[in-house]
Amino acid sequence: MKLLVKSIKQLVQTIHRRKSCVPETNYISLRNFDEVLDVGGKCVVPGLIDGHTHPVWSGDRVHEFAMKLAGATYLEIHQAGGGINFTVAKTKEAEEQLLLDLFLNRVSRMMRSGTTLVECKSGYGLEWETEFKMLRVLEAAKALTPVKISSTYCAAHSVPQGKTPEEAADDIVMKQIPALQSEMQAGRLGVDSIDVFCEKGVYELEDTKRILLAGRNIGLRMNFHGDELHPLGGGELGGGIGAEAISHLEQLSEAGIQKMAASGTCAVLLPTTALALQLPHPPVRKMIQAGIPVALGSDFNPNAFCLSMIKSKPVSIFVKWENLIYQLGMADDLIAAVIIAGQVVHRKQATAKSETGLREACEVPLIVLRGLLMHDAVEPAARGFSSVRSLTLAPLVGQLQSIHDESVRF
Numbered sequence: 001m002k003l004l005v006k007s008i009k010q011l012v013q014t015i016h017r018r019k020s021c022v023p024e025t026n027y028i029s030l031r032n033f034d035e036v037l038d039v040g041g042k043c044v045v046p047g048l049i050d051g052h053t054h055p056v057w058s059g060d061r062v063h064e065f066a067m068k069l070a071g072a073t074y075l076e077i078h079q080a081g082g083g084i085n086f087t088v089a090k091t092k093e094a095e096e097q098l099l100l101d102l103f104l105n106r107v108s109r110m111m112r113s114g115t116t117l118v119e120c121k122s123g124y125g126l127e128w129e130t131e132f133k134m135l136r137v138l139e140a141a142k143a144l145t146p147v148k149i150s151s152t153y154c155a156a157h158s159v160p161q162g163k164t165p166e167e168a169a170d171d172i173v174m175k176q177i178p179a180l181q182s183e184m185q186a187g188r189l190g191v192d193s194i195d196v197f198c199e200k201g202v203y204e205l206e207d208t209k210r211i212l213l214a215g216r217n218i219g220l221r222m223n224f225h226g227d228e229l230h231p232l233g234g235g236e237l238g239g240g241i242g243a244e245a246i247s248h249l250e251q252l253s254e255a256g257i258q259k260m261a262a263s264g265t266c267a268v269l270l271p272t273t274a275l276a277l278q279l280p281h282p283p284v285r286k287m288i289q290a291g292i293p294v295a296l297g298s299d300f301n302p303n304a305f306c307l308s309m310i311k312s313k314p315v316s317i318f319v320k321w322e323n324l325i326y327q328l329g330m331a332d333d334l335i336a337a338v339i340i341a342g343q344v345v346h347r348k349q350a351t352a353k354s355e356t357g358l359r360e361a362c363e364v365p366l367i368v369l370r371g372l373l374m375h376d377a378v379e380p381a382a383r384g385f386s387s388v389r390s391l392t393l394a395p396l397v398g399q400l401q402s403i404h405d406e407s408v409r410f
């Protein structure tokens with residue numbers, strides 16, 4: 001079926017020196033299309049790409065709210081056996097089917113907010129059996145949702161209780177990665193990246209490097225958590241080994257900026273988490289000026305329950321109003337959410353400015369926003385309405401798949 005999406009009210013032909021400004025070959029005849037979708041007055045943008053999520057888990061962590069209100073920090077809760085470790089225990093005991101159902105519910109809500117490709121991490125298993133279960137959930141979901149999924153193996157998300165970081169790194173490098181490789185070679189798992197929570201008291205630089213390089217040896221992209229809570233040198237490490245991406249980066253140093261820029265390592269910014277944990281803002285302007293490709297992610301996880309890329313926008317705008325640092329303009333925001341985030345998860349390299357980057361962005365499905373400008377979408381989202389019509393148009397003129405949203409009306 002050929003579909004034409006009209007997003008303008010009226011076409012006006014311009015004549016210059018008695019000649020039409022639009023060559024006749026460029027005329028579009030409505031007769032050539034099976035369906036014409038008039039979205040006049042709405043903004044059509046490439047589908048959003050969420051560059052960082054932890055969406056497979058069971059058991060919520062609302063009880064930690066009280067601890068946070070009483071002043072406990074993220075790392076204090078983590079080190080006391082809560083946080084990630086709490087979710088690990090709950091995810092371990094959860095049936096695979098339950099994890100799949102929870103995931104599908106979450107991903108459908110992401111889709112209703114305009115996300116069309118999402119990077120999904122494992123990391124609430126730590127040991128192979130549960131990590132494998134999480135990766136199988138993601139694999140099964142690929143056939144059950146129109147949202148594209150890029151899987152990331154993240155067994156190094158926390159050090160399992162009773163192990164030192166070195167022992168846990170040994171287990172990952174010597175047992176888990178070979179097991180993952182055989183599953184991938186047998187075609188049972190498609191995994192794109194490897195991730196490590198590189199943080200003081202979790203996996204520090206040496207262990208992080210060892211785990212990332214072991215992942216790279218089996219063909220995975222190196223895409224890890226760095227410089228979030230302490231300035232450990234994650235940027236320098238990632239740039240030095242040519243990592244594809246580093247997330248968080250609130251504590252990124254000047255040297256880290258230079259290293260990342262030199263190696264073309266993407267920064268994945270997670271404004272919702274920075275706000276929830278009241279972290280200082282990453283040096284976004286400096287990153288962009290140095291030429292680091294900047295992407296955005298929702299960082300959906302039990303600690304930062306944000307399923308929507310659009311809803312994370314008011315956060316960056318709020319931050320700007322507060323005269324704190326993000327300063328991503330509307331265009332930067334869109335580029336960060338659709339193009340660079342794609343670079344984080346795609347095997348193909350593309351920069352925002354290159355034609356390939358733009359073409360790649362156009363290859364993602366299109367979504368239709370409620371308002372005329374990207375800007376308008378922020379308002380209803382901030383009030384809790386879904387601001388995006390769930391339409392997939394692949395590509396601009398192509399097949400319309402109305403994604404399970406019977407209520408689509410313009």
Ligand SMILES: N=CN[C@@H](CCC(=O)O)C(=O)O
Pocket residue numbers: 054083084087197225228273299301302303
């Ligand atoms: N910082 C580490 N990982 C996650 C949080 C995971 C959790 O708290 O469950 C993040 O990216 O924010």
